[in-house]
Amino acid sequence: MRTLCLLIIIVATSSAHNFLDIVKNYVHSSGKEGKFTNNRYDFIIVGAGSAGSVLANRLSENKRWRILLLEAGYMPNFLNRIPIFVGYFQLTGFNWGYNVEPQKNACLGMINHQCAWPRGRGLGGTSILNYMIHTRGNKFDYDRWASLGNVGWSYADVLPYFKKSEKFNVPGIKNSSYHNENGYLCVEHVPYHTELATAFLNAGQELGYKIVDYNGQDQKGFSYIQANIGNGMRCSAATAYLEPINRPNLDIITGARVTKILIDANKQAYGVEYVKDNVWKKVTCSKEILLSAGTIDSAKLLMLSGIGPKEHLEELDIPVIQDSKVGYSMYEHVGFLGLTFMVNQSVSLLQSKLILNPSTLLEYVLYKDGPLSIPGGAEALAFMSTKYAPDERPDVELLFVSGSLHSDNGQVLRKALRLSDDLYDTVYKPIEEQDAWSIWPIVQYPRSVGRLTLQSKDPFEPPKMDPNFFSHPADVEIILEGVKYAINISRTKAFQAYGSRLHDLKIPGCEQFEFASDDYWRCAIKHLPSMMNHEIGTVKMGPPTDTFAVVDPQLRVYGIKALRVVDASIMPAMPTGHVNAGIFMIGEKAADMIKETWKSVL
Ligand SMILES: Cc1cc2nc3c(=O)[nH]c(=O)nc-3n(C[C@H](O)[C@H](O)[C@H](O)COP(=O)(O)OP(=O)(O)OC[C@H]3O[C@@H](n4cnc5c(N)ncnc54)[C@H](O)[C@@H]3O)c2cc1C
Ligand SMILES: *[C@@H]1O[C@H](CO)[C@@H](O)[C@H](O)[C@H]1NC(C)=O
Ligand SMILES: *[C@@H]1O[C@H](CO)[C@@H](O)[C@H](O)[C@H]1NC(C)=O
Numbered sequence: 001m002r003t004l005c006l007l008i009i010i011v012a013t014s015s016a017h018n019f020l021d022i023v024k025n026y027v028h029s030s031g032k033e034g035k036f037t038n039n040r041y042d043f044i045i046v047g048a049g050s051a052g053s054v055l056a057n058r059l060s061e062n063k064r065w066r067i068l069l070l071e072a073g074y075m076p077n078f079l080n081r082i083p084i085f086v087g088y089f090q091l092t093g094f095n096w097g098y099n100v101e102p103q104k105n106a107c108l109g110m111i112n113h114q115c116a117w118p119r120g121r122g123l124g125g126t127s128i129l130n131y132m133i134h135t136r137g138n139k140f141d142y143d144r145w146a147s148l149g150n151v152g153w154s155y156a157d158v159l160p161y162f163k164k165s166e167k168f169n170v171p172g173i174k175n176s177s178y179h180n181e182n183g184y185l186c187v188e189h190v191p192y193h194t195e196l197a198t199a200f201l202n203a204g205q206e207l208g209y210k211i212v213d214y215n216g217q218d219q220k221g222f223s224y225i226q227a228n229i230g231n232g233m234r235c236s237a238a239t240a241y242l243e244p245i246n247r248p249n250l251d252i253i254t255g256a257r258v259t260k261i262l263i264d265a266n267k268q269a270y271g272v273e274y275v276k277d278n279v280w281k282k283v284t285c286s287k288e289i290l291l292s293a294g295t296i297d298s299a300k301l302l303m304l305s306g307i308g309p310k311e312h313l314e315e316l317d318i319p320v321i322q323d324s325k326v327g328y329s330m331y332e333h334v335g336f337l338g339l340t341f342m343v344n345q346s347v348s349l350l351q352s353k354l355i356l357n358p359s360t361l362l363e364y365v366l367y368k369d370g371p372l373s374i375p376g377g378a379e380a381l382a383f384m385s386t387k388y389a390p391d392e393r394p395d396v397e398l399l400f401v402s403g404s405l406h407s408d409n410g411q412v413l414r415k416a417l418r419l420s421d422d423l424y425d426t427v428y429k430p431i432e433e434q435d436a437w438s439i440w441p442i443v444q445y446p447r448s449v450g451r452l453t454l455q456s457k458d459p460f461e462p463p464k465m466d467p468n469f470f471s472h473p474a475d476v477e478i479i480l481e482g483v484k485y486a487i488n489i490s491r492t493k494a495f496q497a498y499g500s501r502l503h504d505l506k507i508p509g510c511e512q513f514e515f516a517s518d519d520y521w522r523c524a525i526k527h528l529p530s531m532m533n534h535e536i537g538t539v540k541m542g543p544p545t546d547t548f549a550v551v552d553p554q555l556r557v558y559g560i561k562a563l564r565v566v567d568a569s570i571m572p573a574m575p576t577g578h579v580n581a582g583i584f585m586i587g588e589k590a591a592d593m594i595k596e597t598w599k600s601v602l
């Protein structure tokens with residue numbers, strides 16, 4: 001009923017701005033706060049994101065252990081669980097609001113040449129902002145991790161943890177030996193598909209591709225997305241791993257921003273310093289500090305605590321405890337947002353039709369079905385190998401979206417992506433309220449590598465993130481191949497039934513090129529890249545021989561005792577697809593490693 005009332009309020013106010021105010025004002029904390037904050041803990045976990053939530057759940061299974069979970073943000077309200085609204089939350093305080101440094105070769109169509117790099121702040125972390133697409137990656141991704149010297153991380157080693165994490169419910173493939181129905185994290189197909197998404201799958205078959213379970217035996221092919229959705233609602237890390245448990249040995253403090261890891265003269269971590277409601281506090285523990293603040297903030301916290309590149313820390317007057325390559329090896333999946341195909345029928349997702357439409361609202365409220373259950377229009381995907389693919393792994397992903405950048409009339413995506421007025425007004429404003437679909441081609445093994453550094457030793461200042469997008473030209477060329485696949489898909493019978501045709505207004509800055517020529521697309525890709533927000537690698541895992549490794553294959557920080565990092569930052573190379581499933585796997589696996597370490601100790 002509460003859902004119904006709020007939805008009715010949304011309809012009544014009927015503007016996205018009012019809706020945003022509702023989101024912003026509806027913040028409440030977890031209600032599980034601080035039962036024994038003055039006591040000593042066994043473990044302190046920093047960050048209740050994808051990985052941190054798993055750790056809190058699995059470690060508190062041991063009733064003898066006392067666990068403290070510190071999270072800078074708060075509990076999002078239930079609107080966060082309605083998939084279609086996914087984009088809105090990027091415009092709220094549930095986003096840390098980071099931007100990358102101005103780019104030379106990318107983000108040229110964004111304000112000040114800076115792409116946004118949203119990160120979730122709240123119980124659930126970035127899994128409260130994400131598009132919920134669940135892809136594990138390719139077998140060879142993990143076999144490669146192992147071949148780099150990461151003992152215990154081969155596909156055979158990690159598959160049991162992928163399975164352990166999931167509550168899989170996709171009819172038809174449920175019984176596969178690759179899946180499990182009894183984990184915490186829901187994985188389902190979105191209950192509703194637009195006709196266009198079905199056309200995408202049909203187009204794939206027309207072109208000779210298979211429909212696959214991309215998390216099973218064979219990744220290459222087409223599929224509806226498998227998503228972290230249960231009964232039509234988002235399953236964030238917190239809904240999956242924290243809400244179902246209520247354990248007296250787990251303390252969760254929201255609104256608690258960690259500023260430093262405390263490390264003694266023996267280089268042993270023993271506690272953290274944090275700020276809550278403007279009060280600085282210290283809390284200690286007897287076993288380990290587990291850093292799960294994500295690729296950006298885990299690296300930042302290590303450096304603030306004296307673990308990082310010596311010269312860089314000295315420059316900022318931070319006493320160096322451990323010289324280490326924190327902040328290097330930063331990779332991100334980048335794609336292209338600018339492939340919009342116009343159609344001649346009313347079949348795409350247009351915000352004006354959805355939010356103001358009582359029948360779609362009612363369908364959702366009553367049955368958790370219909371267009372509101374689609375994560376912001378992302379419906380299906382394909383993995384394929386271009387002529388550049390170096391091995392048998394697919395090197396491009398095509399993400400199918402049953403809308404485009406104009407489908408919300410510029411109210412959300414335009415702002416979330418920092419599109420310049422010139423670009424939006426020239427290319428997208430003229431087609432507002434018109435039906436269209438898009439494909440975002442995404443390069444899978446980016447060669448451009450970035451670096452994260454601190455701007456100062458002030459813990460409240462954001463770090464400096466320079467991903468160096470497209471500094472390696474291969475990344476653009478692979479996306480360009482993806483563009484060509486997408487155009488071929490639009491020419492199939494399946495899509496021609498809707499009269500699909502490429503939207504051909506040129507992107508400002510690329511007028512000198514003939515529309516749809518290779519050079520036009522290269523220019524367009526640099527102007528309108530899509531950040532997939534899959535950043536990894538700033539706290540790279542590797543064997544002792546790897547001079548860029550910050551943590552060992554047990555995720556222990558080299559040179560420091562009792563400190564592990566457990567989140568996306570440890571990934572030594574990009575998995576194929578989206579990263580979140582892999583991060584849940586890392587959380588599950590780390591929990592077992594920690595239990596193993598302490599099994600003979602009370
Ligand atoms: C818009 C968007 C769409 C995405 N879509 C997908 C998708 O469809 N599929 C997919 O697989 N991936 C997707 N991702 C990426 C994926 O969600 C993230 O990679 C993943 O959630 C990161 O998990 P993590 O545990 O590494 O960090 P996070 O989930 O970011 O957790 C870090 C937590 O630490 C907290 N924290 C940070 N600093 C401090 C501090 N100093 N003190 C206390 N707490 C702190 C943060 O508030 C946060 O809660 C998307 C990301 C975004 C932004
Ligand atoms: C899955 O397994 C169950 C129990 O073994 C069986 O009843 C069901 O028919 C199977 N479903 C499919 C689609 O194979
Ligand atoms: C697209 O289709 C054309 C014509 O059939 C073909 O020559 C080309 O190789 C295809 N491109 C890709 C990337 O599949």
Ligand SMILES: *[C@@H]1O[C@H](CO)[C@@H](O)[C@H](O)[C@H]1NC(C)=O
Nearest residue numbers: 343344345496497498499500
């Ligand atoms: C859309 O275009 C296709 C291809 O030209 C055509 O067959 C179809 O009749 C058109 N539909 C409408 C509703 O105009």
